[in-house]
Amino acid sequence: MTSTNVERTVFIVSDGTGITAETFSHSVLSQFEEAQFRSTRLPFIDSREKVEEAVAKINRCAQDTGKPPLVFSTLVNPDMAALLKDANGIFLDLFGTFVKPLEEALGMKSSHSIGRSHGSGTSQKYRNRIEAINFSLSHDDGQYVHGLDKADVILVGVSRCGKTPTSLYLAMQYAIKVANFPLIPEDFERGTLPATLAPFRKKLFGLSILPERLSEVRNERRPNSKYSTLEQCRYEVAEAERLMRIESIPFVSTTTRSIEEISTKVLQEVGLEAHIY
Amino acid sequence: MTSTNVERTVFIVSDGTGITAETFSHSVLSQFEEAQFRSTRLPFIDSREKVEEAVAKINRCAQDTGKPPLVFSTLVNPDMAALLKDANGIFLDLFGTFVKPLEEALGMKSSHSIGRSHGSGTSQKYRNRIEAINFSLSHDDGQYVHGLDKADVILVGVSRCGKTPTSLYLAMQYAIKVANFPLIPEDFERGTLPATLAPFRKKLFGLSILPERLSEVRNERRPNSKYSTLEQCRYEVAEAERLMRIESIPFVSTTTRSIEEISTKVLQEVGLEAHIY
Known part of the structure; x- marks a missing residue:
């Protein structure tokens, strides 16, 4: 040693x-x-x-x-x-x-050709990646609801639980079109999913998070706000999980997982195992 | 065979x-x-x-x-x-x-421990990645000009030359805070950089693209618009490159390069070679 x-x-x-x-x-x-x-x-x-x-x-x-x-x-x-x-x-x-x-x-020779791994910047596969990134960006945080029928997956969950990085990663790495949509206190009071999402139930996948961790993350962004209190985070996470259970939306916890791990879980659960060849 | x-x-x-x-x-x-x-x-x-x-x-x-x-x-x-x-x-x-x-x-044994590669979802390194992604998202396409002093790199170039995917990739893979800012016809008429960018000259890095390819990309988004014509693309690319040369902003072509290749070129040129350990 x-x-x-x-x-x-x-x-x-x-x-x-x-x-x-x-x-x-x-x-x-x-x-x-x-x-x-x-x-x-x-x-x-x-x-x-x-x-x-x-x-x-x-x-x-x-x-x-x-x-x-x-x-x-x-x-x-x-x-x-x-x-x-x-x-x-x-x-x-x-x-x-x-x-x-x-x-x-x-039973064959390799071509020994250089630099083929990511595909050229003009291949169809490459264009699909760029298109997926643009889709995920424009459908981030429920900001744009048109074209949700073209999404491969729609991630739902409370604010700051990890939806945006996961959406962008899946788009960038796997050319998967991922929209994401926040679950907010109005939804919990009403006790139903946002009406916009109703036609796309089969595409929904949930992310959840431990309230303690969520409160930490929110506090970094908006210190000393009601939004960041442990009490508010506990309320939102409990209600979001209740809603996802009622609506039979599968969900995974993001608490200790990296973007890659969350993305892999999502792919496993939605059966979108990517065949990259 | x-x-x-x-x-x-x-x-x-x-x-x-x-x-x-x-x-x-x-x-x-x-x-x-x-x-x-x-x-x-x-x-x-x-x-x-x-x-x-x-x-x-x-x-x-x-x-x-x-x-x-x-x-x-x-x-x-x-x-x-x-x-x-x-x-x-x-x-x-x-x-x-x-x-x-x-x-x-x-001269030492490996630990044979499982699943350490991306870091846990709560490590400092991991938090830096998330922060960089949030930064790059909020500073996409010049939409938010506050905090540009915190950017590691500011990408400039004409609309649709590849700034956004490159910014997001660098943030996600290397935890680098990358803002991006479009160069538009008003800038070319005025013949100078946007005033907002003047204090950050050293952080600027340019992306360019062949006009033929740009016209294709723009046509996918906005078919039959003036914005997408080869003539307009030729004008914008020539003017953007002229401006970057006058202002001594280094730039690379994105035309046949993947996001990974463009990102690697940017890191090489700005001397931000990432030490990920």
Whole structure:
């Protein structure tokens, strides 16, 4: 355990954006709780010259810090990957490691073409993402009720329970059109769903939250307001959950979940498991 | 090349959301252009029972399709990963493959704890993300000019050049506060930046786009309007680029780039390379 509390440099080297590799490296490295990491992403490394520059950076870092940095690579081109491997670093080949067994399993060669992962900015799949983002933005917080029939999902819940980030994430990541609609004290007094939503019952999905957490979140926005009191939050959450139960709207708690976790729960529950191929 | 045009099933098995593994598998599999894939994500597989259910699904699929499916695993727990490996599939261990060399390089053991990658919904890092999303939403399209001093970046460019998705992505992925502000014909007639932006020159970054592509995008929104004509788009793009050059605002083209690629370019150019650890 000699390396404890020593910062280790991490390079993410990619011929594309490197974002997936960065997120992946973050996930793997979070397993080493005692270590500290400083991560640098080197994107668009798509020529021999750029690989050589990356190698020089890695070597300089190894010299400056006295330790070979960790190098997560998603270089698709085997020659460029081989160049990078010669740098003074711990080479972790995210791409090459899996391409060979996949070639064997599929009985075909990979194309070794660069930067195909997010699709080009003009593909139909890409246009669908942009359209979903625009839809989710314009149907945020019940601000626009036309076109709700085109929504894939309509999230409902009390103000500040996490509807907006979840809607935008689902649109951005999965091209799913997600509207969201607040449940407010008037709805609880009336004891029914907003009339606007009645025709779309099957698309509704609820988010809930612990009142204590909701009160914290609201207090950050509007300190010392009635809206942010624990009492008001308890009332709204209890009434919203009661209404969702009466109306048979499934719901999940957002309290300790990240946007990714909430979004995954929503997809699971509404059976909209996305097939991204 | 016997497998050509046969669909292969892909399972993504994770004790967390599996989103990173899904994106990664998509990226690797896009190298096999002749194959078709059907992907199913099995998230939150965090107990022996759930692994056994996953194994049963994989085995059923192998039987039904007559081919062992591809299984991308990010199970952190080695016992659970071993269970999954026994399924009738091509086992690709995203996690285990890299943990061992990392343990050796770092001279420490990994914690094998589950589901740490996105942080809990209550951590400071997570709150920063939510705050950045709220900031970017409320400062979208120049709709709210107070608090621009708190922006990390202010994107400028003509209407529909990609400012909004880029702003939201940077906020969501990197907790960066990104405002965006349209450049409109009035600005071009006046020949100067909007006065509101003058104090924030150093935070400005431009997006541009080919007029032909802009005209397409605008036509989807407002068909047959003057706003969408190629002539108008040519005028606006030329004037916006002229203004950005005069004012020394760096800019990148969004024409054939994905949101991830545009965002990465912005981070590179403004020197805001994110250190996510």
